[in-house]
Amino acid sequence: MIGTPYTEGARRAMLLGCGELGKEVAIELQRLGVEVIGVDRYANAPAMQVAHRSHVINMLDANALRAVIELEKPHLVIPEIEAIATQTLVEMEAQGINIIPTARATKLTMDREGIRRLAAETLGLPTSPYFFCDTETEFNQAISKIGLPCVVKPVMSSSGKGQSVIRDVAQSHKAWQYAQEGGRAGGGRIIVEGFIAFDYEITLLTISAVNGIHFCAPIGHRQEDGDYRESWQPQAMSAEVLAKSQAIASKVVENLGGYGLFGVELFIKGNDVYFSEVSPRPHDTGLVTLISQDLSEFALHVRAILGLPIPNIHQHGPSASAVILAEGTSSNIRYQGIAAALEAVNTQLRLFAKPDIDGRRRLGVALARDIDIDSAISKALDSASKIKVIF
Ligand SMILES: Nc1ncnc2c1ncn2[C@@H]1O[C@H](COP(=O)(O)OP(=O)(O)OP(=O)(O)O)[C@@H](O)[C@H]1O
Ligand SMILES: NCC(=O)N[C@@H]1O[C@H](COP(=O)([O-])[O-])[C@@H](O)[C@H]1O
Ligand SMILES: [Mg+2]
Known part of the structure; x- marks a missing residue:
């Protein structure tokens, strides 16, 4: 009621x-x-x-x-x-x-250490090799154990903040300092991860609802500076790798508990699937579902958390999203080129209406459907490029 x-x-x-x-x-x-x-x-x-x-x-x-x-x-x-x-x-x-979904899920996923130890050590899922470090000495030891390249992240950060890849030991000190500055709590513990040279990475949107576990078609995405730039659905993958991915996602989501939609981030290399992390909530790369599915990831989250059933999820075919990023300082942001951005068939736009900007900020997203994934991505990119952000 x-x-x-x-x-x-x-x-x-x-x-x-x-x-x-x-x-x-x-x-x-x-x-x-x-x-x-x-x-x-x-x-x-x-x-x-x-x-x-x-x-x-x-x-x-x-x-x-x-x-x-x-x-x-x-x-x-x-x-x-x-x-x-x-x-x-x-x-x-x-x-x-x-x-939503459970307090424990929000606590474990706020801290990379919580979710990584749960996935790798409790659930036994494949992940990149990793070490947690509190001092620069421990950090240097971790790098020599893991080998190069490796990835460094503050345990409390998101959207790539404080994250860098070390390809040469000479970059270590800078990476340590950057991670100390980028942490949400202002410095502290970091994770050093072995670099997975994946073929592609996906977000597997997984929904735990009153009528069981549901999966959206896999979403492929491209990240730059630890932040997503384009995402697409469906990502082509073999039935075997998809089944492995769904098995990993189910294990994580069932352990975290509660109702809701989760964004399970996975790296795929050959037939191997590595768990990276999970959002116990809609995922930014899932913005593509605003055009690719009848029920978007947001509609699915709401259905699940209200205890309502999800009888089916209809996918409309090859679709993509491309972010609209801007850089500057202003509290009078305006958008030009909206008509041009919406000229092509099967194109949509979301302007988030953020009140101000100071630095680089994602302000919108262009969405597109087309006959195949490559065409959908280039259409979304083309639409996003038409938007001119005026300060
Ligand atoms: N061990 C790794 N090997 C290879 N690439 C990695 C590794 N860890 C992270 N990346 C790359 O960096 C991206 C961002 O990493 P991650 O998801 O851990 O950061 P984040 O700050 O939590 O980002 P978000 O909050 O947007 O999910 C990944 O999607 C992937 O492209
Ligand atoms: N990867 C996490 C993510 O995409 N989160 C989304 O970005 C907002 C913060 O944006 P802001 O930094 O522009 O305020 C968050 O509120 C959430 O909607
Ligand atoms: Mg991530």
């Missing part, structure tokens, strides 16, 4: 994080008449523009997070980013608040 927003019977959902992914989740919640409360670190964040009301707090501040949850008493708390005081979510869950 779902009541009407602003009335006693309303079903209240609180989004912790109101970026582009949360905006689409908010729209899907609104479509089913759920009352949406947005929370993020800054005002007028994308999902706040869709929510019934919103709050601006530092979500890493345990007291502020607890206070906003106690004030609003949401039926569902939907984390949209990793950087949240997840220990508070664990405590609130113990008091009966429904944390």
Whole structure:
């Protein structure tokens, strides 16, 4: 049963994080008449523009997070980013608040050490070799054990922040410093991973719903500076490798528990599949599902978390997304070229409406369908290139 927003019977959902992914989740919640409360670190964040009301707090501040949850008493708390005081979510869950998918999942995936040890050491899944280090001496020892090239990341970071690849020992000190600066908590523990020279990488969107586990068609993507630039669906892969990927994803998702959509990141090399990491929430590379599927990853997340069934997921054929990135400083962002970007058949656009920019920021995404993946990618890239961001 779902009541009407602003009335006693309303079903209240609180989004912790109101970026582009949360905006689409908010729209899907609104479509089913759920009352949406947005929370993020800054005002007028994308999902706040869709929510019934919103709050601006530092979500890493345990007291502020607890206070906003106690004030609003949401039926569902939907984390949209990793950087949240997840220990508070664990405590609130113990008091009966429904944390999506589970407080433990948000805590384990906020920290690379939590999810990596679970996947490799508890579940026995294949991953890159890795070491965790707290000092530069340990770091140098880890590099010599793992060998070059290797990848260095702060344990608490996302979107490639503080991440670099070391190909020559001479780059080690710089990589250490960069990882210390890029960590969410301002320095600290890092992970050194062996570099997997994969043939391709995928996000396998996996949904745990009331009627079981469901998979979307695999999404291929290209990353630059640890951040995604284009994604496409379906990624061609053999039945054997797809089955292996689905088996890995099921193991991870079943262990993390709860209902919701997960973005399982996998590296594929020959017939080998390596687990990389997982988002217990919609994934940025999954933005392509806004054009490639009848139920997008956001619609699927909402269905799952409301305890609704997912009888089928229809995929429309070769599709792609290309991000619209801009760089600069402004709080008066305007977009030109929208008509040109939408000229081709089967093309769509999402402009996230972020209120400002200071540095490089993803502001939108172009979406396209075509007769094959290569054509869909070039159409999406072409559409994205038509958008001129004016400051
Ligand atoms: N061990 C590795 N070997 C080869 N490539 C890697 C490795 N680790 C990461 N990468 C590359 O860097 C990208 C980003 O890495 P990762 O997903 O760990 O970072 P992130 O900061 O969590 O990014 P996001 O938050 O966008 O998922 C991967 O998608 C992959 O392309
Ligand atoms: N890879 C994670 C990811 O894509 N997260 C998405 O980016 C937003 C932050 O954007 P911002 O840095 O521009 O505020 C987040 O709120 C989420 O929607
Ligand atoms: Mg990733």
